[in-house]
Amino acid sequence: MYKLQTKFDEAKLRIINDQRDFRAGASFSTNVYAAIHSSKIIVFLITKGFVESWKRQKDRPPHAVAGANVADVLPYIINQAISANASIELILDEVERNDVPAPLLNYVRKDFVINNEKGIKQLIKQLKEAGKPKAKLRVAKPKDQVFHGLLWYYYFDYLQYVLPTIQERIRIAQASAAVKRQIVPKLFILLPTSLRCFDSLEDADRKWIKFDGNIAKHQVDRAGNKRRTYVNSIYRVRDSRGKAEVSYYCVAEYAYPLTAMSKRVADKRMTFQISQFLQGLEEILNNRRDCREKFVLISYEDTKKTYLSYILADKIKEELTPGTAPEATEAPPR
Numbered sequence: 001m002y003k004l005q006t007k008f009d010e011a012k013l014r015i016i017n018d019q020r021d022f023r024a025g026a027s028f029s030t031n032v033y034a035a036i037h038s039s040k041i042i043v044f045l046i047t048k049g050f051v052e053s054w055k056r057q058k059d060r061p062p063h064a065v066a067g068a069n070v071a072d073v074l075p076y077i078i079n080q081a082i083s084a085n086a087s088i089e090l091i092l093d094e095v096e097r098n099d100v101p102a103p104l105l106n107y108v109r110k111d112f113v114i115n116n117e118k119g120i121k122q123l124i125k126q127l128k129e130a131g132k133p134k135a136k137l138r139v140a141k142p143k144d145q146v147f148h149g150l151l152w153y154y155y156f157d158y159l160q161y162v163l164p165t166i167q168e169r170i171r172i173a174q175a176s177a178a179v180k181r182q183i184v185p186k187l188f189i190l191l192p193t194s195l196r197c198f199d200s201l202e203d204a205d206r207k208w209i210k211f212d213g214n215i216a217k218h219q220v221d222r223a224g225n226k227r228r229t230y231v232n233s234i235y236r237v238r239d240s241r242g243k244a245e246v247s248y249y250c251v252a253e254y255a256y257p258l259t260a261m262s263k264r265v266a267d268k269r270m271t272f273q274i275s276q277f278l279q280g281l282e283e284i285l286n287n288r289r290d291c292r293e294k295f296v297l298i299s300y301e302d303t304k305k306t307y308l309s310y311i312l313a314d315k316i317k318e319e320l321t322p323g324t325a326p327e328a329t330e331a332p333p334r
Helices: 002-010 028-036 048-058 074-083 102-107 117-131 145-176 257-261 267-286 308-320
Strands: 041-046 087-092 108-113 183-192 209-214 218-222 225-230 233-239 246-254 295-300
Touching (some): 145 218, 145 267, 209 308, 246 308, 267 295, 295 308
Parallel strands (some): 041 087, 183 295
16 A cells, blocks of 8 residues: 555655544544545455455454445445545455455456556556546436426435445345346436326236336435435336237336426427436436446326337347347227
């Protein structure tokens, strides 16, 4: 670590040193919070000692954050880094990928090792690039600024909390289910062109879509609300188009800002507004590493001849088997 810090100093990269920069008398969590929120990039150097500390921490009862080491408060550090909108980089120092704590796996660089001078130089170069001011994210703005505001509100108020944890919560739901079922590890977000959002997907296609419980809850403290809870629902989707009926499972819901949009859009402009909303939402989420590849956006025309069960089934099959061509959505007798 000393060698790495020396190289950073030589490259004029400003880093926070706990012995030098942590405020005396303040708790560990307070110092970590201040360090994260004053940094552009959070670098985790995973050593053998870190892995051993992590394994020991998992085997003992929970305890106060104050006085704990980094392995003890890893989830806290990650959550603070995400809330501070800081980049997260993870480096392995003679550690196998399989030994990396689960909360950090999404940030492992598969092609990155720093056990030599070349690796350190590469790291410094990438950190300098990551620290440069980024071009502002451009999102297509609908003519009506209300929709642009709803788009960002949807992300900041909801998706930034739900999507980063969606895969782990789905995994827990699968493991704890009495009946084995394969749930696609993504959130299916529905955007019907009519802007009509039912309170339950069952009402959109009765008999063929059934509520099948909720995945694990996600709780955060927000704006004075302790343990604000986010819940997402699992639906069983039946597909009767083949020789034998097949059931699929997914976590799906409408993009709830659509209910507000429906009160402001004339019929002839609905398709345009939906396409703008879809484009903007996709761009926002794909530019967030903790959200990327954890969602499926589905825009569709929901006429009387549209069967949501078939639309979902085709999307689920496409996720389970990439490259699968969508099937025709002509319905057999129901």
